[in-house]
Amino acid sequence: MSTRHAPFLSAEKAAEVRERFGTPCYVYDRARLEATARRALAFAAPYGFTLRYAMKANPSRGILALFRDLGLHIDASSDWEVERALAAGFAPAQVQLTSQMPSRRVKEHVSRGVLLNACSLHQLELFGQAAPGHAIAVRINPGLGSGSTKRTNTGGPAASFGIWHEYLDQVKALAARYGLVIRTLHSHIGSGTDPEIWKRVTRMTLDIAARLPDVKTVNLGGGLKVGRMPHEDSVNLEEVAWHVRSELEAFRARDGRALDLELEPGTLLVAESGAVVATCVDVVDTGRDGYRFAKLDTGMPEIARPAMYGAQHPIDVLATGRPTVDVVFVGPCCESGDILTPAPGDPEALGPRAVPEPAIGDLVIVGGAGAYCAGMAMINYNSYPQAPEVMLEPDGTLRPLRRRQSPDQIVANET
């Protein structure tokens, strides 16, 4: 076992996880979560800077509390996320709701001081009716100039997120009708790793800000890509910051406004700080010309990204002195798609990994599992109970964040 992908978990610690909490179990690393957050907080914005955690990436209360203590704010995607953020101790003014679903609690949010981001003309109208004269954010889809495709993205003509940029006059008219003050301009476009794209997005956003005189803050969303595998690219935050900074400074030079900046990362803040500790429960093969499969007790119910996107997660077999073999890792569900190592980007093909030959009972660690795993999984598929979550503290303590679901809880609402 040469390279380890979840270095925060020693073999001894992984064994302790299994002993105390059973497998599968999510483990998060406080030290790494804090270090990652501090690095993001240091983003070199030229004027004010607010870091919002896109909590849909992992809404665990333990993670929310950690980020709250470090001074992060919250990007909430639903009324329910707002409640979870407040329950975790965030001040209402630290929470901004950016939701596809029009909120059903606009008045309540306004009265408490939760920030609202109008993601459609209809939402803008609702805000105006419920809170005339209020200061709000508006999410604009700035389009993507040449080269845009019909592929889905959170920006461009194939995306339903935000108000299409051509409707800016309607935005202004609606705001004026209700005396709404557009204080924040939001334009998340899921921009990946290319700093040139960030530069372009920033400029497009600022061109819109130029037409919205009350805007004091621009929010560029998240989409800061993290490569979970060694060969996958990760965004270079410093390079992004350099481009964004120069655009904001240029805007100030021509417009006069020194705009505050907001970013809303999810993956960037948590992906690499989480792992699933699992057990190899079986090893089978399909003959000399076939494949060797290691069956784990984790799969789609805890980590759906591979089955969904062909996403790649590092996998460590905690064994020593074994020959290296090619292995396809599969999950516990009776489902042909429950594969932890699909071919990259192709959930229907197999992507064997060279690992120490796995044996039944081995501890196996699936890395890169802090983002969109516990928060976005096929919970209870094949009736497996929801897995527990544990925080690894810097002193080595394992602190439970969530118990394993009981079978009774799965059916608790059945009548």
Next chain:
Amino acid sequence: MSTRHAPFLSAEKAAEVRERFGTPCYVYDRARLEATARRALAFAAPYGFTLRYAMKANPSRGILALFRDLGLHIDASSDWEVERALAAGFAPAQVQLTSQMPSRRVKEHVSRGVLLNACSLHQLELFGQAAPGHAIAVRINPGLGSGSTKRTNTGGPAASFGIWHEYLDQVKALAARYGLVIRTLHSHIGSGTDPEIWKRVTRMTLDIAARLPDVKTVNLGGGLKVGRMPHEDSVNLEEVAWHVRSELEAFRARDGRALDLELEPGTLLVAESGAVVATCVDVVDTGRDGYRFAKLDTGMPEIARPAMYGAQHPIDVLATGRPTVDVVFVGPCCESGDILTPAPGDPEALGPRAVPEPAIGDLVIVGGAGAYCAGMAMINYNSYPQAPEVMLEPDGTLRPLRRRQSPDQIVANET
């Protein structure tokens, strides 16, 4: 509104669903569930026939109870599913466990009379150790002769399901060592709609049965495809039955054994009898050259198949007197993949539908949602509470099967 895809739900009934249970809400149609089950029960097997419901498709207690009353048996995919089936009133001898995960309750299952299917050599060994002399089933992966690809499937070299056919001698040796009697041969291969494939699978399975003298039952699994859209093919059960029957008769002629048949459909039994009643919560567009989007309050948290596979579900907008327009339906999550109408087979591309122009507040019915929706969804993604389930009784009564999850329940296990 010319064609309706979930004809069991009138506009009035859908409105009643929303009024009483809110949206999104799963609705199942007892009359259609019963009719579908009776048609499958009438499968023309030449000798004995057992119909097992693959309960992972939809483990709702209300549906389990309905099938129990009709005399169906159960295909359980995990220890937890066994418990749910027993809790729903199935006799242990009606429940067969076919699991990727080796059971942790072999002795308990045996003592109660739950049937066990050895899906790997390791499972076979576990059964032998726990219940020597017991009668069991064995799941074999019969391989797929020429033309098999590396694409995933539940059969063939790229599948981890069952014991590779080349290891039959090891199966026999292990069974002999523990005095296990191989009474059932199981060989699900997810065979789609082509009756020729069914014929071939049956013959391959019977060739293996010929080498297992104690086998009295062959189980051909499920994989009976149902087209949820008008243009999609559905399996022709009568045609499949004709092929399977002739193979079983030919086997008897050459071998002497009149083998009982088992089938284990999931989708076939429930897919078309379920719908999600939703509300159109917003309508946006991306300009003249872009798309029109209807945002629904249902999406990945209730129906993950489109986002996962590019699967197609019929969608009805319950509106009259509106012009027909092309609409992309999206879900409530801040997630570019939360699309209910992707291009067929391509979850990353958009597949607009021609529907009556949707308006905010419209009732919208997503059809074909009985299988792998409530049972296989991104529950709680974006912190949306799990949706309720309701049974539409033949007399028009809406009988609640499961309440909507409360926000408190989402975080109940957090410490």
